[in-house]
Amino acid sequence: MHHVRYFVAVAEELSFSRAAERLHMAPSPLSRRIKDLERELGAELFVRDYHHISLTEVGRRLLPSAIEVVEKFDALREIAAGVRQPAIRSATVGMAPEVSPRLRSRFLQLINDAVPRIRVRHESASTAPLLRTVARGEVDLAFVHGRVVDPQLVAVRVEDQRVAVVIGRGTGFDDRTSVRIHELAHLPYVSLREAAAPFVYRVTDELLIRHGVHGRVAIPSNNQSQLVPMVAAGQAFTICGAEFGATRKAFADEPVLFLPFDDDDVRLVTYAVWRDDRARDHEALHQLTAIVWDELAANGHH
Incomplete structure (x- = not known):
């Protein structure tokens, strides 16, 4: 089970160092355990390049089953505990790709401290x-990006991040430490399709137009790695969290620059959203929304 858990961590992080930090161990022993598992299975699970790893076809096929095995194994303790302790309540919490590790970790720690009998199941997807x-x-309950306009949903602002431009090296910005939007007008902006996060897409589009950036390229998928070739080749730019996020992770070890914007109006806002009618009848959700209001709400904005 340890080896399967190690595989899941490396597959989700696509980094031995980050996975090792998550597992509270050193990268070298973790790498050896993965090789042990590969020998046991008779197949390689990762393609290892210099400072970059990706899943092999075998690894991609194995990952969903491995995650299920780990979750079922972890549930054994809860099943046993349920014989002598109150039932564990469950809740499903969604996380959009650019939610910061800081916010995610703080929320989970607050749950462990305040309501440890709630078991959280995670759902990762884009905002829409x-x-x-x-x-x-x-x-x-979900953490999403951009203002929420659905009247049946409660939306509480919980995080306000700076963002950065991702641009290829050799495009005239190598000696810069920041950039203004209008300086990118000669390049198109490449992003995931609008359906992934319509509100964020529209706000970004309006912002770019206001600063004279009119070129657009939309990737017909929700896979951030498909943004990499155009940006790394200097044919376009994209935007990511200034410190973290799935898009930033997709460009790790690529020949690109991450330059913060000088413009004050370029921010990525995260909201916690839920249905108020369900919170009234769902005890676990009611407790989670109390944590959002009491501990995470940013300046009372919603």
Whole structure:
């Protein structure tokens, strides 16, 4: 089980160092355990390049089953504890790709401290699909990006991040430490398709137009790694969190620059959203929303 857990951590982080930090161990022993597992299975699970790893086809096929095995194994303790302790309540929490590790970790720590009998199941997706699943009652609470306009949802602002431009080296910005939007007008902006996060897409589009950036390229998928070739080749630029996020992670070890914007109006706002009617009848969700209001709400904005 340890080896399967190690595989899941490395596959999710796509980094031995980050996975080792998450598992509270050193990278070298972790790498050896993964090789042990590969020998046991008779197949390589990762493609290892210089400072970069990715899943092999075997690894991609194995990952969903491995995650399920780990979750079922972890549930054994809870099943045993349920015989002598009050039932563990469950809640499904969604996380959009650019939610910061700081916010995610703080929320989970608050749950462990205040309501340890709640078991949280995680759902990762972009903003638009998460909003639909919250509205349908399939996800109890989600952290999403951009203002929420659905009247049946409560939305509480919990994080306000700076963002940065991602631009290829050799495009005239190598000696810079920051950039203004209008300086990028000669390049198109490349992003995921609008359906992934419609509000964020529209706000970004309006912002770029206001600063004279009119070129657009939309990748027809939700896979941030497909943004990499155009940006690394200097054919376009994109935007990511200034410190973290799935898009930033996709460009790790690529020949690109991450330059903070000098413009004050370029921010990425994260909201916690849920259905108020479900919070009244769902005890676990009611306790989670209390944590959001009491501990995470940013200046009372919602």
